[in-house]
Amino acid sequence: SETLFARVHAKWHGIGVARMLTTQYRMNRNIMQWASDELYEGKLVAADSVAEHRLEGAGTGTTPVLILVDTAGCDMEEHCEEEGDSKDNPGEAAAVMALVRRLIKSGAAQPEDIGVITPYSAQVGVLRDLRAADDNLAKLEISTVDGFQGREKEAIIISAVRSNEQGEVGFLSDARRMNVAVTRARRHCSLVCDSETVSNDNMLSGLVDYFMEEGEYTLAEPM
Secondary structure (H helix, E strand, O other): OHHHHHHHHHHHHHHOOOOOOOOOOOOOOHHHHHHHHHHEEEEEEEEOOOOOEOOOOOOOOOOOOEEEEOOOOOOOOOOOOOOOOEEOOOOHHHHHHHHHHHHHHOOOOOHEEEEEEEEHHHHHHHHHHHHHOHHHHHOOOOEOOHHOOOOOHHHHEEOOOOOOOOOOOOOHHHHHHHHHHOOOOOEEEEEEEEEHHHHHHHHHHHHHHHHHHHHHEOOOOOO
């Protein structure tokens, strides 16, 4: 749970050995700000070259930088074959692919510009099956959070998967993992989730609130 850098920083050489690089050159500032406030004490700054860039270009555009697709109340519940297995959510996967097609149809992005990220390998499998059924989406990249580590895409869609009456979120509550998912995006980030379930976790509740306040909110269409 403790990285090598943290050990070098705190235990071996003391706090004076590290310097925080506060200017980032990847993300629109609205994508950056949640991660900055949640994990970096609000210290991150977007370079001028990326601060306002969007899918349609710099400045204003018709595609929001942030979109929240809420599956709460849409009968899109998580599934798990056996206890301990990875989880999937076919209804949510369909909502994700509908959003992918929306971005492509609008002309805002091409399939190769979009990455779909989910924390659960079983959901990766469901999403890839849906992709295989549409030749136009062959270049759409779908992977786990760990698979996108160190990567980036013009647009990222996050499939949170968890949807249950108990409000259990599992390892979605790992702020570092969610930070990686959100910050793979350069110009656009969408979060597809059951807001009622994920809001049982304080960090995820803050993420949902941020997307609602700063982006476009839409309810997923029931299956």
